[in-house]
Amino acid sequence: MLDVANLKVSYGQSEVIHGLNFTAKKNETLAVMGRNGMGKTTLFKSLIGVLPLSGGSIHIDGTDISKCESYQRVENGVAYVPQGRMIFPNLTVQENIETGMGVSKLKAIPDDIYALFPVLHEMRHRKGGNLSGGQQQQLAIARALVTNPKVLLLDEPTEGIQPSIIKDIANVLNEIKKMRDITIIVSEQVLSFTMAVADRIIVIDKGNFIHEDLRDDVDTDKIKGYLSV
Numbered sequence: 001m002l003d004v005a006n007l008k009v010s011y012g013q014s015e016v017i018h019g020l021n022f023t024a025k026k027n028e029t030l031a032v033m034g035r036n037g038m039g040k041t042t043l044f045k046s047l048i049g050v051l052p053l054s055g056g057s058i059h060i061d062g063t064d065i066s067k068c069e070s071y072q073r074v075e076n077g078v079a080y081v082p083q084g085r086m087i088f089p090n091l092t093v094q095e096n097i098e099t100g101m102g103v104s105k106l107k108a109i110p111d112d113i114y115a116l117f118p119v120l121h122e123m124r125h126r127k128g129g130n131l132s133g134g135q136q137q138q139l140a141i142a143r144a145l146v147t148n149p150k151v152l153l154l155d156e157p158t159e160g161i162q163p164s165i166i167k168d169i170a171n172v173l174n175e176i177k178k179m180r181d182i183t184i185i186v187s188e189q190v191l192s193f194t195m196a197v198a199d200r201i202i203v204i205d206k207g208n209f210i211h212e213d214l215r216d217d218v219d220t221d222k223i224k225g226y227l228s229v
């Protein structure tokens with residue numbers, strides 16, 4: 001379980017995340033939704049340790065990881081699929097996935113990864129940079145999964161991806177949830193996607209959470225209102 005308390009993040013003197021509190025349980029998918037510039041990426045970068053906290057704490061299964069470096073957070077079970085995917089374009093698909101395996105001490109890419117992403121198996125000897133956006137997104141998710149995370153963070157996984165492939169990404173996240181005991185936290189602007197994957201939706205606005213609903217209780221017009229400029 002992920003437990004975030006009074007999380008604050010600043011760029012220099014400018015506080016961008018203003019004391020967020022939330023928990024996310026095992027086998028739960030939580031979506032954090034908000035317009036551009038509302039703080040989603042800043043929140044995710046602070047959870048994985050790319051940005052330091054200016055206040056608050058992050059616990060994973062009771063262990064305080066707030067002061068840990070990113071690699072130590074990965075060792076403690078946090079995996080991150082960054083916005084824009086950030087795969088290594090000059091490494092092959094297989095090599096990209098293997099970069100995640102040092103932490104989990106896996107010797108070979110597990111079969112369930114290629115079962116989840118058959119296209120990555122087909123393309124395992126191709127350079128990552130030659131894959132389509134959707135395939136790169138799958139690659140970034142595969143690379144995160146081989147660390148055997150307790151918490152999987154995905155920052156705007158549908159960004160720049162065509163609608164038919166967005167459905168595939170939603171299916172993959174739902175499969176991962178069935179396959180593993182995992183917490184998934186996803187930031188998004190696409191409501192149809194979050195309605196297909198999330199158990200709970202939180203809306204972020206200027207670094208504060210302003211709305212929260214279980215998926216079954218979501219008033220989609222209300223959320224769309226928060227997401228429109």
Ligand SMILES: Nc1ncnc2c1ncn2[C@@H]1O[C@H](COP(=O)(O)OP(=O)(O)OP(=O)(O)O)[C@@H](O)[C@H]1O
Pocket residue numbers: 011016034035036037038039040041042043083
């Ligand atoms: N490196 C930075 N230095 C200063 N301010 C920044 C920096 N990065 C982001 N910000 C500011 O922090 C706020 C939150 O930005 P952030 O990128 O976290 O939003 P976001 O919700 O992820 O948006 P997007 O969907 O565009 O990625 C914005 O006001 C942005 O201008």
